[in-house]
Amino acid sequence: MVAVGAVVSNMMAVQSSHCNSCQPASVKTTAGELLKNGLGWVAWQIHRTVSHTSEEARKLLQDWAKDPIMFKSAGITDNTTLSLGSSHRYNIYGNDFDWGRPIAVRSSRENMSDGKMTVFSGAEEGSIDFEVWLFPEVIQAMVNDAEFMNTITV
Incomplete structure (x- = not known):
């Protein structure tokens, strides 16, 4: 599951209005497809799923206003699900509460389940940080x- 963020400007009649929303989306594949096509293919499938225009995002929000549904992630995953979240638009390392610049990012336990992956823009320009919750055997x-192991830096 991928949490898809949408930022829609000028949603209302007021020119300065600005709206943020998040909706669930999923990309499904089999182990065979993954092995045959590789990780780049999976990345492209995710890209196609989360790419949308402002007009499409606007329509989703208008439809939701007519029939609002509250999304609950609890209970919808199993041990074959990878959930991915966060946004490159949120500068997690830009927060400074006069304690100094953050050196690492952690999410709350309540937001975690086996297979949950959160991706943050990294502390260094162009880098990314992953927070991954997996069972020890995984x-x-x-x-x-x-x-x-040859594709990652530990």
């Missing part, structure tokens, strides 16, 4: 996967 399988 982490061990990843460590044992040479192809995977």
Whole structure:
């Protein structure tokens, strides 16, 4: 599941109005498709799913206003689901409460489940930070996967 953010300007008649929304979206594949097509193909599928125009986002919000539904993520995932969240538009490292610049990012336990991945813009320009919650046996399988380990920096 991917939480898709939409920023819509001029949603209302007032020129200065600005609206933020988030909606769930999903990309499904099989292990066979993933192995056949690779991670770049999966990234493209996610890109196609989350790409939308302001007009499409506006229509989604107008439809929601007519029939509002509150999204609940609890109970919709199983051990074959990877959930991805965050936004490059939110400068997580830009917060300074006079304690100094943050050196790491953590989410609350209430927002986590097996397979939940949060991606933040990194502290260094052009970098990204991942927060991943996985069962220990899943982490061990990843460590044992040479192809995977060759693609990451630990």
